[in-house]
Amino acid sequence: MATRDDGAGAWYHRGQVCCTNRKLDEALACYDKALELSPDNPLLWRRKGFALIKAGRYAEATVCFDRALAIDPDDATAWQRRGYALACMGRKEGAVACFDQALARDPEHILAWQSRGWLLGTLCRYDEAAACYETVLRIDPDRGSAAWHRERMRERRDLAALASEVREAERFMEVPACIREVVRERDYGNAELARAVLREMVGQAERPAVQHR
Structure with missing residues (x-):
């Protein structure tokens, strides 16, 4: 018998395919369906936040990353992506702080180092x-x-x-x-x-x- 988690996984994978193909509205709808079934899964919140970044909806993306980090504060990728969203909103010092949080948890997180380098260059x-x-x-x-x-x-x-x-x-x-x-x-x-x-x-x-x- 299918479980709620099985259903969340199916919606997640559909969302991944849509996001890869830049069908962002469809991807977000899929992630929302997945989150209805598994609201405490930080990966789902993180992936929804990433889709929102790709859609240019940065403030909404930060809310998703906050939800992910409330569940798993040591998610270095969520910290990195939250920083990127803040940077795109012009909140640069807050973004640097997020990249630092990511690197405190994973000192070899290449995207966090690259994002930090890019942002410090703009400063x-x-x-x-x-x-x-x-x-x-x-x-x-x-x-x-x-x-x-x-x-x-x-x-x-x-x-x-x-x-x-x-x-x-x-x-x-x-x-x-x-x-x-x-x-x-x-x-x-x-x-x-x-x-x-x-x-x-x-x-x-x-x-x-x-x-x-």
Whole structure:
């Protein structure tokens, strides 16, 4: 004889197929049917939340992840996905906290590290973001996307540092247009070279001042 859990499983698998095929309204209806039969199953709440993320319904998704976490507080994937939903709503600090919760429970949760790196990059915390991608590569050295994102974070860090150094240098010297152009055009590839040239020019400008003291 079929049990309620058997019925929930059938609805769950139907929902999975619909979600994979991006029939999101149908998927959500299936997950709701499954949850009617098994309301205390955290996987069902998590999967419904994921479908809501794919549908762009982020606030509703966080409610589902909260339900999942109320049942299983150590579900690292639910924490990661809750963080992603919060990030998409602009609640970035709360999202970082969720990624940290995920990683406290599973230090090798690659999606949590990648999500954390992506979000820290949007907050201009480039060194921390690069470190996240570095951790991904220690876990999975063949993950080329992490290597690519790590380098982009380092380039953005160098460009942000150059912009700051240009502003400081302009207080007492004329910064060449070619260096200012690197900042204006977001020329990441030449940011490190421009910083080296600017540091040399600043050093030359400061030496006469020191000599006349």
